[in-house]
Amino acid sequence: MAKITYIEHNGTEHALDVKSGLSVMEGAVKNNVPGIDADCGGACACATCHVYVDEAWLAKTGEKTAMEESMLDFAEGVEPNSRLSCQIKVTDELDGLVVRLPESQH
Amino acid sequence: MSAHIVIVGAGHAGGTAAALLRQYGFDGPITMVGEEPIAPYQRPPLSKAWLKGEADANSLALKPLEFYAENNIDFRPNVKAVAINRGAKTVALSNGETLSYDNLILATGARPIQLPIPGADLDGVLFLRTAEDAEKLKAALGPGKRLAVVGGGYIGLEAAASARALGAEAVVIEREQRLLARVACEQLSSFFKAKHEANGVEFVLAASAAAFKGENGKITAVVLEDGREIACDAALVGVGARPNDELAADAGLETARGVVVDLEARTSDAAIFAIGDVAHRPMPIYDRMFRMESVPNALEQAKQAASAITGRAPPAGETPWQWSDQYDVKLQIAGYPFDVDQILVRGDPASGKFAVFHLKGDQVQAVEAVNSPPEFMMGRQLIGNRKAVSRDKLADPNVSMKEVAA
Numbered sequence: 001m002a003k004i005t006y007i008e009h010n011g012t013e014h015a016l017d018v019k020s021g022l023s024v025m026e027g028a029v030k031n032n033v034p035g036i037d038a039d040c041g042g043a044c045a046c047a048t049c050h051v052y053v054d055e056a057w058l059a060k061t062g063e064k065t066a067m068e069e070s071m072l073d074f075a076e077g078v079e080p081n082s083r084l085s086c087q088i089k090v091t092d093e094l095d096g097l098v099v100r101l102p103e104s105q106h
Numbered sequence: 107m108s109a110h111i112v113i114v115g116a117g118h119a120g121g122t123a124a125a126l127l128r129q130y131g132f133d134g135p136i137t138m139v140g141e142e143p144i145a146p147y148q149r150p151p152l153s154k155a156w157l158k159g160e161a162d163a164n165s166l167a168l169k170p171l172e173f174y175a176e177n178n179i180d181f182r183p184n185v186k187a188v189a190i191n192r193g194a195k196t197v198a199l200s201n202g203e204t205l206s207y208d209n210l211i212l213a214t215g216a217r218p219i220q221l222p223i224p225g226a227d228l229d230g231v232l233f234l235r236t237a238e239d240a241e242k243l244k245a246a247l248g249p250g251k252r253l254a255v256v257g258g259g260y261i262g263l264e265a266a267a268s269a270r271a272l273g274a275e276a277v278v279i280e281r282e283q284r285l286l287a288r289v290a291c292e293q294l295s296s297f298f299k300a301k302h303e304a305n306g307v308e309f310v311l312a313a314s315a316a317a318f319k320g321e322n323g324k325i326t327a328v329v330l331e332d333g334r335e336i337a338c339d340a341a342l343v344g345v346g347a348r349p350n351d352e353l354a355a356d357a358g359l360e361t362a363r364g365v366v367v368d369l370e371a372r373t374s375d376a377a378i379f380a381i382g383d384v385a386h387r388p389m390p391i392y393d394r395m396f397r398m399e400s401v402p403n404a405l406e407q408a409k410q411a412a413s414a415i416t417g418r419a420p421p422a423g424e425t426p427w428q429w430s431d432q433y434d435v436k437l438q439i440a441g442y443p444f445d446v447d448q449i450l451v452r453g454d455p456a457s458g459k460f461a462v463f464h465l466k467g468d469q470v471q472a473v474e475a476v477n478s479p480p481e482f483m484m485g486r487q488l489i490g491n492r493k494a495v496s497r498d499k500l501a502d503p504n505v506s507m508k509e510v511a512a
Contacts (some may be wrong), residue, residue, distance in 0.1 A: 001123075029169075029170055030173070032177070034129045037405065041148045041151070041401070043429060043431060043436075045429040045438055046402070067479060070479035074484055074507075
């Protein structure tokens with residue numbers, strides 16, 4: 001279990017308990033957090049679960065796969081701390097994680 | 107009193123519409139009825155992760171069950187809508203109840219096409235649409251088992267790949283000369299055929315199933331029109347789907363192999379919407395109407411309907427897309443190949459990484475990208491913004507997709 005704070009583009013915060021083993025994307029979708037579309041349900045096929053990971057947490061969220069890197073390269077508003085949240089597995093170590101959501105997923 | 111919204115159908119489209127109505131601030135009562143025993147879930151993994159035991163009803167649920175009660179969404183499983191009375195604005199249910207609505211959202215989906223041939227009612231003649239179907243198919247797979255797949259489309263091929271992963275034999279019977287004949291280009295058909303053959307899948311092309319043969323009520327073989335028999339322990343029929351539009355048609359709504367809707371997902375009755383696989387909808391980038399069976403389409407139309415009902419600006423027009431996972435191949439498709447005058451292959455199919463672009467003049471109409479995210483992502487943007495591209499640059503894999511689109 002990890003407490004994860006999702007901050008919408010308009011500043012609305014959602015602090016949620018997310019079970020270990022789920023992805024950061026699933027934590028948002030299952031709690032109906034607006035701003036993460038996740039069209040493909042976590043298949044790394046659509047890049048509509050784009051988030052900005054708080055700098056302090058970047059290392060703990062792990063490495064991007066080549067596939068994720070490649071998908072992100074063509075998403076909108078990409079920054080060095082951009083990730084596809086379906087590719088970040090929740091573990092106890094991520095307790096306190098903060099992610100910010102982009103203005104749009106398309 | 108707040109308006110009451112009734113959603114008929116609890117699949118990806120219906121479940122998403124319910125959740126979005128709450129996200130968009132609608133606070134009146136919502137009732138969602140579904141024929142299946144479980145709450146809305148993702149269907150795409152049924153032919154993949156589910157069969158391989160990597161996903162179950164819980165992990166695939168769009169929302170946890172308590173979400174519906176917590177959000178004042180009255181979710182009724184195991185019940186079907188049987189008639190709409192548009193004058194009285196009511197829906198009659200299979201359990202004898204009648205629900206009043208202010209807005210009705212039809213998200214009744216599609217159903218697998220059945221083969222009208224002898225033996226179709228034998229045990230072991232299977233379909234793949236629901237979690238229950240997937241559970242039956244899963245039970246029929248494993249070492250020593252042999253699965254016959256009737257229909258070489260995406261569902262059949264994904265199931266064949268999963269069967270092989272589980273140690274079962276798989277043989278695909280396809281009526282056309284090539285696989286994916288209705289949905290993909292020839293280059294892609296050849297690529298997937300070779301990929302599946304390398305993984306031990308057998309193919310019988312240009313062959314139609316004439317009957318299912320059985321013993322003691324259970325299937326033992328698929329009999330082809332030329333008399334050949336393909337022995338099997340189970341047969342998966344994957345020959346397409348038909349929209350569940352009868353409820354709408356019976357109520358006098360306009361239908362055309364699907365319920366006809368506008369860009370707000372509104373039917374010919376202003377109080378009634380239709381979304382997802384059941385809808386026959388406009389697609390402005392191709393200047394035509396058609397019906398799509400895909401998750402992105404279900405999500406888009408759920409957004410359209412929820413936006414219209416809550417008075418929110420409609421979503422920006424989308425570029426349709428879909429995907430398929432088979433073995434280590436990720437196929438991402440954007441657009442539909444309407445009015446195409448040239449098919450251009452970028453990259454070498456033998457390398458396992460390539461993309462097929464479908465062009466109309468200098469515009470991209472569709473792209474099929476195999477393990478090629480840049481081609482998919484940039485292709486999707488080019489289809490959406492209708493920008494002219496240079497065919498020479500596009501055909502040259504040494505010119506980056508960013509440069510092609512520049």
